[in-house]
Every structure is written in structure tokens, then in C-alpha cells.
Amino acid sequence: MSQVFDLVLKGAKVATPNGLEKISVGVSNGRIAGLGKIDADGAECLDLGGLTVLPGVIDSQVHFREPGLEHKEDLESGTRAAALGGVTGVFEMPNTNPSTLTADDLANKLARAKGRTWVDHAFFMGSSEENAHALAELELLPGCCGIKIFMGSSTGSLLVEDDEALLEVLKSGRRRVSIHAEDEARLRERMALVRDGGPVSLHTEWRDVEAARLATDRILRLARKAGRKIHVLHISTAEEIPLLAANKDLATMEATPQHLTLAAPECYEEWGSLAQMNPPIREARHREALWQAVRDGVVDVIGSDHAPHTLEEKQRDYPRSPSGMPGVQTLLPLLLDHFNAGRLTLQRLIDLTSAGANRIFNIAGKGRIALGYDADFTVVDLKANRTIEPDWLASKCGWSPFEGKAIKGWPVMTIVRGHVVMREGSLLGAPIGEPIRFQETL
Numbered sequence: 001m002s003q004v005f006d007l008v009l010k011g012a013k014v015a016t017p018n019g020l021e022k023i024s025v026g027v028s029n030g031r032i033a034g035l036g037k038i039d040a041d042g043a044e045c046l047d048l049g050g051l052t053v054l055p056g057v058i059d060s061q062v063h064f065r066e067p068g069l070e071h072k073e074d075l076e077s078g079t080r081a082a083a084l085g086g087v088t089g090v091f092e093m094p095n096t097n098p099s100t101l102t103a104d105d106l107a108n109k110l111a112r113a114k115g116r117t118w119v120d121h122a123f124f125m126g127s128s129e130e131n132a133h134a135l136a137e138l139e140l141l142p143g144c145c146g147i148k149i150f151m152g153s154s155t156g157s158l159l160v161e162d163d164e165a166l167l168e169v170l171k172s173g174r175r176r177v178s179i180h181a182e183d184e185a186r187l188r189e190r191m192a193l194v195r196d197g198g199p200v201s202l203h204t205e206w207r208d209v210e211a212a213r214l215a216t217d218r219i220l221r222l223a224r225k226a227g228r229k230i231h232v233l234h235i236s237t238a239e240e241i242p243l244l245a246a247n248k249d250l251a252t253m254e255a256t257p258q259h260l261t262l263a264a265p266e267c268y269e270e271w272g273s274l275a276q277m278n279p280p281i282r283e284a285r286h287r288e289a290l291w292q293a294v295r296d297g298v299v300d301v302i303g304s305d306h307a308p309h310t311l312e313e314k315q316r317d318y319p320r321s322p323s324g325m326p327g328v329q330t331l332l333p334l335l336l337d338h339f340n341a342g343r344l345t346l347q348r349l350i351d352l353t354s355a356g357a358n359r360i361f362n363i364a365g366k367g368r369i370a371l372g373y374d375a376d377f378t379v380v381d382l383k384a385n386r387t388i389e390p391d392w393l394a395s396k397c398g399w400s401p402f403e404g405k406a407i408k409g410w411p412v413m414t415i416v417r418g419h420v421v422m423r424e425g426s427l428l429g430a431p432i433g434e435p436i437r438f439q440e441t442l
Contacts, residue, residue: 006044007046008038008040010024012050012053014035014369015052016369020052023035024037031375046413051381051413055354056374057086057411058353059089059304060090061178061254063305064077067098069097072396076116082119083118083119083427084414084422086414087329087332088120088376089119089120100125100126101130102134106143109123116433117431117433118427119421119433125146126158127148127149128160132168151215152184153207153278166219166222171226174440178233180278181240182212182278186208187211197317201264204281207279209282212235213237217243231253233254257330259281260294261287264280273315274325276321278323300356300360301360302356307327310397329394333407333409336411339382362439363438364439366436374417377413378414379411381410384410385407386406390403
């Protein structure tokens with residue numbers, strides 16, 4: 001008896017674990033139920049001739065600013081930008097107002113997301129000296145993607161900087177802990193370089209290579225002592241890569257499209273404080289080292305570190321200008337352009353945008369096109385020539401450092417659990433995002 005599907009994708013090249021295959025994909029009840037030759041009778045059928053179907057892209061680092069900072073972004077606008085960029089799932093960071101530090105804080109975010117998010121989502125629990133004793137329980141709450149430590153560059157109780165406090169956090173729980181690694185003591189020592197103002201290019205002098213290297217070296221030693229797996233975010237220096245490569249049994253690492261695309265001093269000359277982020281965009285030698293780490297397999301995942309601020313905020317004199325830039329919508333277009341330029345293979349792109357997040361965070365049922373997995377698909381036109389236009393950008397902040405950039409390769413459809421939420425630049429239906437599930441919290 002032939003199987004009945006809700007949705008069938010046909011005519012495309014499909015990126016399965018076997019590689020690119022010219023097969024049909026059948027979807028039933030939001031999951032992948034058939035691969036190969038499929039009878040599409042009675043199903044909604046999408047003819048995707050000439051296109052490529054990738055596993056749904058997962059952006060494992062976004063700041064959507066809700067609650068408390070909704071003038072910059074909120075869960076609806078942030079996930080709208082994600083869907084338009086071909087992203088099917090996001091992990092949102094805890095430095096909102098209030099910070100995400102308790103079960104009630106997480107429940108509040110999940111309630112706010114219900115019925116307002118265009119893609120599936122999970123939330124990081126922030127760590128502090130105050131909640132360290134409770135983290136082992138908090139990390140197991142449904143909808144939580146793990147614990148986040150800010151070693152530097154945060155405010156209030158989210159900053160965990162001394163070894164004793166870091167060890168206490170690392171010893172509380174079992175899931176992989178995500179780390180912002182900049183050395184707070186060194187940042188404070190060097191603050192005098194910028195305290196009285198100056199050009200934004202001083203950002204790389206203040207938050208220098210050593211501030212990043214020191215923190216990454218220290219958290220690797222502490223994680224080894226605690227026996228805890230860690231994930232080090234937005235690596236920005238050539239000097240950190242050998243440290244991480246020597247500890248792959250314990251540590252995974254993220255790179256961002258910004259650090260792989262931009263370089264100092266040119267980015268500051270062209271964009272000023274719009275190119276300001278933590279850790280900074282650095283000189284081209286660091287960008288080339290990151291690309292070598294991509295080729296060598298040291299980079300495990302790409303996250304956008306989507307961190308929007310308004311243009312008014314960004315136009316303050318440095319160093320009062322806030323650090324961060326939007327990126328969830330441009331993550332995939334930039335990587336497709338790098339693919340077409342020969343900087344990475346399509347297989348590597350898929351690994352960095354879906355399978356990598358699945359491995360690092362033990363996502364349940366997402367990250368590959370395989371039977372039984374969620375029917376999350378990012379449909380791309382690998383040959384499309386487009387330009388990142390201001391009117392395409394959906395983030396509330398209203399700008400991107402990549403405006404006007406010509407791109408080869410473009411997301412044309414976003415499908416979340418069998419629902420087409422974006423097609424050719426338009427959102428369809430209503431927001432249907434749900435919490436992402438994880439193996440440890442089932």
C-alpha cells in the first residue's frame with residue numbers, strides 16, 4: 001500500500017547523508033517519512049527543479065533582545081529575519097533584561113515566543129555566581145539549549161570572571177557549556193587606551209588578541225579540571241586556534257560570518273562603529289587563519305552572533321557606541337557566496353550550519369535530511385545572483401554592514417516541520433515556531 005504524505009518535494013537535488021541526490025522527499029506529520037521515488041497523490045507537491053534542498057539551517061547564537069530591549073529587536077522580528085534568510089532554528093542568548101537566570105525567566109521567554117516566532121527556537125540559560133548551584137537542574141528544562149558563560153564583556157551578574165566562580169559553574173551540570181572568552185582583567189587594564197575616546201579602530205587595540213587568547217587558554221584548563229565539555233563562541237584570533245585544536249576531545253568552536261568576511265582596518269574605514277563587535281573584527285591574517293581552521297575541520301559550527309543595535313545607538317562616539325551587528329538573515333547568503341568563491345565545499349557548509357549544531361548540542365530530530373527527522377529544509381538557488389538590499393532586511397535595527405554586497409547563491413524557501421514559512425522573499429501563513437528539543441531534556 002502506498003504511503004500518504006502531507007507534502008512532497010520533488011525535482012531538486014537533496015543533500016542527504018549520502019551526498020547530493022536527485023530524489024523526492026515525503027513529509028508526514030511534520031517529519032521526513034519518505035526519501036526516493038515517491039507517489040505524490042493526495043499530497044501538496046512542490047516542484048523544485050533547478051534548486052538544492054539543504055537540511056534546515058540552525059543559527060546557534062542570536063540575541064533577539066526580548067524582554068527589555070525590544071526597540072532593537074524582538075522574538076517576532078528576529079525570527080522573521082531568520083526565516084527570510086533560510087534559517088529554520090535559532091538559539092537565543094540570555095543577556096536580555098531581565099537576564100535569563102531562573103526557571104521563571106526561561107518560562108517567560110518560551111511564553112513570549114508562542115505564536116510569535118516564525119522558526120523553531122531554544123534559549124540559553126545564563127550563568128552567575130548566584131545561580132551556579134542550580135545550573136544542573138536549570139540546564140535540563142525543556143526549551144533550554146544549554147548554559148552560557150560570559151568571561152568578559154557583560155554586565156551585572158552575567159559576568160563570571162574569576163577561576164573559583166568559573167569552576168563552580170563548570171562543575172554544576174553535564175551539558176556542553178557555551179563560552180564568551182575575553183579576559184575581563186585585561187580588558188579593565190587596557191580600558192585607559194579608549195576611555196577618552198578615539199577612532200573605532202582602537203577596538204582591536206583595547207580588546208586585543210591577548211585578551212582573547214588568555215581567556216580561551218584559561219577556560220580550556222578549567223574545563224579540563226572540571227571534566228566539562230565546552231563550546232567557545234566567535235573565535236577571532238589565529239592564536240586561539242591551536243589551543244582549541246589541541247583540546248578537541250573537550251572543546252568545540254564557533255566562527256561567525258563577520259570574522260570570515262570582514263577585516264580590519266578596512267571594515268572600520270568603511271563602516272565605522274557598524275563594524276564594532278566583541279570580540280573585534282581583526283586584521284586579515286586572523287581571517288585567513290579562520291578559513292584554514294574551516295578547511296582543517298577545527299571549526300565546528302557557524303553562528304551569526306546576531307546582536308542588533310539601532311543606528312542612533314551605533315552613532316555614539318566610541319567607546320560609548322555599543323558592540324554588535326545583525327547577522328541571522330545574512331548568515332546563509334554570505335556562506336553561499338563563499339561556497340561559490342571556492343572557500344568551502346557545499347558539504348562543509350552543511351556541516352557548519354546544521355549537522356554541527358546537532359552534534360554539539362545533541363538536538364533531537366534536527367540537523368540532517370533523514371527518515372524520522374523533523375521536516376526542516378532550506379531550499380537554495382546556488383546560481384542566483386542577488387544583492388543584499390536594505391528593503392529585504394527584516395531586523396528592527398534596520399541596517400547591515402553587508403548592505404549592497406553582491407551575492408552568488410540565495411535562500412528561496414524556508415520549510416519548518418513541513419510548513420513553508422518563506423518563499424521567494426515573502427513570509428507565508430502565521431508564525432508556527434516551537435521549542436527545539438534536546439536529547440538530554442526529553
